[in-house]
Amino acid sequence: MSKRSWPVVTPVPKLAALTLISLGLIAGCAKKEDGGAAPTGGGDKSAAKVAPAAPTTPGVTATEIKIGQTMPYSGPASAYGVIGKGDVAYFKMINAKGGIHGRKINLISLDDSYSPPKAVEQTRKLVESDGVAFIFNSLGTANVTAVQQYLNDKKIPQLFVATGAEKWANPSKFPWTMGWQPSYRVEAKIYARYLQKEKPKAKVCVLFQNDDFGKDYLAGLKDILGDGYEKMVIKTASYEVSDPTVDSQLVTLQGAGCDTLITAATPKFAAQTIRKIFDLGWKPFHILSNVSVSIASVLKPAGLDKSVGIVTGAYLKDPNDPNMATDPGMAEYRAWVKEWAPELDPNDNSLLFAYGVSMTMVKVLEQCGDDLSRENIMKQAANLNKFTISIATPGTELTTTANDFHPFSQMQLAKFNGTHYEPFGEVLSAD
Amino acid sequence: MTVVTTAASITPVRRFDQRMLWLAALLALAILGPLLVSDYHVFQATQIVVYAVAVLGLNLLTGFSGQISLGNGAFFALGSYVAVILLSKAGVPYWITPVAAGAVCFGAGYLFGRSAARLEGLYLALATFALATAFPQILKLELFERWTGGNQGVVLSKPVSPIPDLLGNDQWLYYYCLAVAIALYIVAWNLVRGRTGRALVALRDHPVAAATMGVNVVSYKSTAFGVSAMYTGVAGALGALAAGFISPDSFTILVSIQILVGGVVGGITSIFGTLFGAAFIQLVPDLTKKLSEVAGALGMPALASKLSDAAPAVLYGVLLIVFMMVMPGGIAGLVRSARARLTRTRRNHVKT
Numbered sequence: 199m200s201k202r203s204w205p206v207v208t209p210v211p212k213l214a215a216l217t218l219i220s221l222g223l224i225a226g227c228a229k230k231e232d233g234g235a236a237p238t239g240g241g242d243k244s245a246a247k248v249a250p251a252a253p254t255t256p257g258v259t260a261t262e263i264k265i266g267q268t269m270p271y272s273g274p275a276s277a278y279g280v281i282g283k284g285d286v287a288y289f290k291m292i293n294a295k296g297g298i299h300g301r302k303i304n305l306i307s308l309d310d311s312y313s314p315p316k317a318v319e320q321t322r323k324l325v326e327s328d329g330v331a332f333i334f335n336s337l338g339t340a341n342v343t344a345v346q347q348y349l350n351d352k353k354i355p356q357l358f359v360a361t362g363a364e365k366w367a368n369p370s371k372f373p374w375t376m377g378w379q380p381s382y383r384v385e386a387k388i389y390a391r392y393l394q395k396e397k398p399k400a401k402v403c404v405l406f407q408n409d410d411f412g413k414d415y416l417a418g419l420k421d422i423l424g425d426g427y428e429k430m431v432i433k434t435a436s437y438e439v440s441d442p443t444v445d446s447q448l449v450t451l452q453g454a455g456c457d458t459l460i461t462a463a464t465p466k467f468a469a470q471t472i473r474k475i476f477d478l479g480w481k482p483f484h485i486l487s488n489v490s491v492s493i494a495s496v497l498k499p500a501g502l503d504k505s506v507g508i509v510t511g512a513y514l515k516d517p518n519d520p521n522m523a524t525d526p527g528m529a530e531y532r533a534w535v536k537e538w539a540p541e542l543d544p545n546d547n548s549l550l551f552a553y554g555v556s557m558t559m560v561k562v563l564e565q566c567g568d569d570l571s572r573e574n575i576m577k578q579a580a581n582l583n584k585f586t587i588s589i590a591t592p593g594t595e596l597t598t599t600a601n602d603f604h605p606f607s608q609m610q611l612a613k614f615n616g617t618h619y620e621p622f623g624e625v626l627s628a629d
Numbered sequence: 630m631t632v633v634t635t636a637a638s639i640t641p642v643r644r645f646d647q648r649m650l651w652l653a654a655l656l657a658l659a660i661l662g663p664l665l666v667s668d669y670h671v672f673q674a675t676q677i678v679v680y681a682v683a684v685l686g687l688n689l690l691t692g693f694s695g696q697i698s699l700g701n702g703a704f705f706a707l708g709s710y711v712a713v714i715l716l717s718k719a720g721v722p723y724w725i726t727p728v729a730a731g732a733v734c735f736g737a738g739y740l741f742g743r744s745a746a747r748l749e750g751l752y753l754a755l756a757t758f759a760l761a762t763a764f765p766q767i768l769k770l771e772l773f774e775r776w777t778g779g780n781q782g783v784v785l786s787k788p789v790s791p792i793p794d795l796l797g798n799d800q801w802l803y804y805y806c807l808a809v810a811i812a813l814y815i816v817a818w819n820l821v822r823g824r825t826g827r828a829l830v831a832l833r834d835h836p837v838a839a840a841t842m843g844v845n846v847v848s849y850k851s852t853a854f855g856v857s858a859m860y861t862g863v864a865g866a867l868g869a870l871a872a873g874f875i876s877p878d879s880f881t882i883l884v885s886i887q888i889l890v891g892g893v894v895g896g897i898t899s900i901f902g903t904l905f906g907a908a909f910i911q912l913v914p915d916l917t918k919k920l921s922e923v924a925g926a927l928g929m930p931a932l933a934s935k936l937s938d939a940a941p942a943v944l945y946g947v948l949l950i951v952f953m954m955v956m957p958g959g960i961a962g963l964v965r966s967a968r969a970r971l972t973r974t975r976r977n978h979v980k981t
Contacts, residue, residue: 272942273881273883274881308918309914309918311883312878312881313878313879313881313883313884314782314872314874314875314876314878314879315676315868315871315872315874315879318872318873318874319672319673319676319872322668322669322672323669325669326667326668326669327667327669327670338878339780340780340782340874340876340877340878340879341878343781343782343784343874343876344782344784344872344873344874344876344879345874346784347784347786347873347874348873408771409769409779409780410779410780410781411780438769439766439769440766440769
């Protein structure tokens with residue numbers, strides 16, 4: 199491919215080929231890093247405040263509530279696009295049943311390619327051009343951060359964002375933003391509570407990813423253990439996302455003499471960790487961060503037999519658990535997938551996530567009654583009272599207040615038995 | 630005979646006028662358009678201007694000096710970060726930041742070009758590809774976190790319009806970007822039409838001959854890299870101001886690919902083609918999405934639901950291939966050949 203012969207107007211075919219090849223390469227690398235899983239619930243008695251319809255809320259008419267979101271339908275995180283499709287499918291079902299107080303939900307779900315500048319553009323399109331009432335379940339920590347100030351400045355609710363960062367629960371600074379799933383910090387607090395209660399003499403090692411995600415876990419452990427942190431956590435080691443392996447970190451941790459290992463790692467490194475500690479003959483009580491619990495993408499590559507005994511915190515039911523086959527909440531979920539999203543895989547935790555988060559959204563809108571002002575939507579989102587979700591871990595409840603923007607702050611520990619996760623012990627709360 | 634001479638002597642003048650006319654129309658559109666549309670569309674237009682400058686940077690390098698770069702996204706990122714760090718940590722006024730970003734990127738690009746000057750064709754493409762892939766990881770390093778904000782990125786407060794009664798913030802930023810872009814286009818125009826441009830084209834078309842004629846190969850190649858990086862860096866700085874947020878995730882390898890797509894679609898050896906290229910990468914992805922939705926609604930629902938997310942990407946790919954086949958010189962090439970054909974027929978008419 200010498201460029202010597204490129205004439206003025208036609209250097210293009212080679213470039214074109216190169217361009218297309220690169221595009222193909224990139225389309226091929228979709229990665230996935232979220233997870234989550236467990237069961238249900240149900241009720242609610244919250245205040246449905248009936249006030250005259252606020253005709254001033256953009257996107258709200260007598261027959262429709264227009265809302266928007268951005269999702270990585272293309273790009274490096276396109277595996278998460280399932281969540282957006284699940285959200286849309288859920289509202290289709292709600293609309294077929296007559297909507298909410300007579301209004302259909304029109305969710306405009308746009309592609310942001312997992313790129314923050316694109317998320318800014320698409321969110322502005324939703325707000326300024328499509329005129330949505332609020333933003334629901336946009337995905338990705340960076341993308342949500344990119345539009346957080348903009349939406350808060352405009353006083354537009356940014357509800358139930360699909361990321362586990364702790365920072366969404368900051369009502370004094372960002373009163374218009376709220377997460378949904380247990381944050382990483384909440385998850386770590388729950389592990390700390392468990393250890394404090396069941397294994398107060400544990401010698402804990404922590405392996406964490408050296409970024410906000412990993413550091414949230416350390417922060418959560420410190421929150422609960424307080425002064426006891428130094429005593430209980432005897433060694434920590436970090437890795438960079440760019441590291442090829444975590445072998446040396448694990449050897450160091452094993453040498454420290456820990457009997458408990460908390461791994462705050464994304465899927466690739468979690469799989470490496472499981473494999474390596476098995477090879478080292480190290481048998482710690484192994485707690486694994488919820489983002490890496492996927493059986494298909496983490497445990498199988500590491501070896502299912504080597505994964506037995508792994509413990510994690512679950513907040514949604516496990517679709518792979520055979521005991522869940524007869525669970526009414528899961529049966530309803532599977533029926534919904536069959537009718538409204540037949541092309542999607544019901545065993546995908548992301549789809550279950552979409553189902554749960556959309557259910558919460560519907561609950562909030564029902565609570566709003568006829569007052570669909572943005573103020574009231576936000577007020578009702580912060581007014582969930584022991585709401586239970588049919589596909590969440592039994593015993594978990596969603597509660598929010600004006601000062602507490604953590605809808606989910608409970609989890610139940612579950613242990614991997616070689617085929618699925620078996621819940622054990624009681625539901626633990628971070629607070 | 631006399632008639633032919635007259636026609637020949639008139640044509641250049643008329644052509645010149647025509648070009649000026651087009652340019653004036655374009656400028657009028659660029660200046661007046663944003664006064665009439667919504668803030669969101671102004672924001673989109675700003676993005677197009679930003680991309681246009683980035684694509685122009687690539688065209689100077691790939692189109693004129695013949696060096697392929699898949700790594701201009703790295704310079705785009707560098708420019709963004711320089712601007713943002715100056716703005717948020719050093720309190721420098723926003724309108725200087727693109728200048729600083731351009732200077733830093735020129736240096737970085739020159740050094741990179743110097744070390745890569747011996748690489749040709751695909752090898753250079755691979756080296757630049759590596760640069761663009763590695764750069765976001767470097768931004769995440771804890772060592773620099775104090776400045777870069779690490780994974781979290783940095784949120785900026787957007788530039789505020791000094792004349793809020795006349796222009797909104799978005800419009801103000803648009804005109805600012807437009808002014809910077811116009812200046813850069815004029816520089817590029819003069820650059821490629823002067824001695825440097827001729828030397829670069831000579832290098833591209835026949836490096837050995839160019840060297841024999843006294844063109845300093847390494848120096849020109851690295852300068853071309855520096856200039857290209859400077860343009861891309863300025864675009865990055867403007868882009869950061871427009872988006873109001875940067876993080877390593879903003880600058881995946883896709884940014885480089887987009888710039889390349891813009892260059893190829895607009896016409897890699899053209900300056901004004903970059904405008905079409907920029908419009909293409911900004912507008913077509915949404916367009917294909919809309920098209921595939923319409924197709925879905927029009928009665929292929931079964932097929933559409935299966936393909937719905939793949940469809941826009943496929944359509945985008947198909948469009949790209951069609952572009953390559955129908956107009957290998959990009960949109961600028963098409964315009965050029967259409968004009969050539971038109972003038973030829975006109976002359977023939979005159980003859981007969």
